[in-house]
Amino acid sequence: MKRPLTVVAVGGVMLVIGLFAGAFFQNARSGYHFRLLEERDYASTLGTVKWSCFTETVGFPFLDPEKTMISVGNRTIYKAQRDFQENDPHARNIETSGNSISWEDGDYRYHLTMQEVTNGEPVGASNRSQPSRSETNSTSVAAGSDR
Structure with missing residues (x-):
């Protein structure tokens, strides 16, 4: 009577260990891993400019x-x-001024100017500042064609 109970108990323990090992392996193989290392906020007229440094991995990190x-x-x-x-x-070296943000990454220096847009037009821009869609997409007939 002891032998069948021992076999069932050992089988149950092996099943539980196998389930936990399988879950760990699946998470390590294809799980999403994110770790925030550092975060800073910079005040700007555009809103809060947030800089963050992190690691992000799918699979074993x-x-x-x-x-x-x-x-x-x-x-x-x-x-x-x-x-x-x-x-x-x-x-690094993030600077905010008015509606512009500048920073560098060791390879390049970036300068971004942002402008609010309402109804498809930049705020404060005149209606004729850019050509209309029909003007930019027009094509002329080539000289000497039969059209």
Whole structure:
């Protein structure tokens, strides 16, 4: 009577261990892993400019380089991943002034000017500042054609 109970108990323990091992393997193989390393906020007339440094991985997180991201509100304006064992690109030296943001990443220097748009037109812009769609898409008939 002891032998069948021992076999069932060992089988149950092996089943539970197998389920936990399978769940761990599946999470390591195809799970989403995110770790926030550092975050800073900068005041701006555009709203809060947020700089964050993080790691983001799908699958086993092994030797993942960090990423930096700059966002204004819910819009991401810059996101880059460092090269393996390199310092760049890594967003730094962020400056805000009026409706512009500037930063560098070790490879390039960026300067972004943002303008609010209402009804498809920039605020404060005249209606004739840019050619209309019909003017930009017009085609002329080539000389010497039979049309």
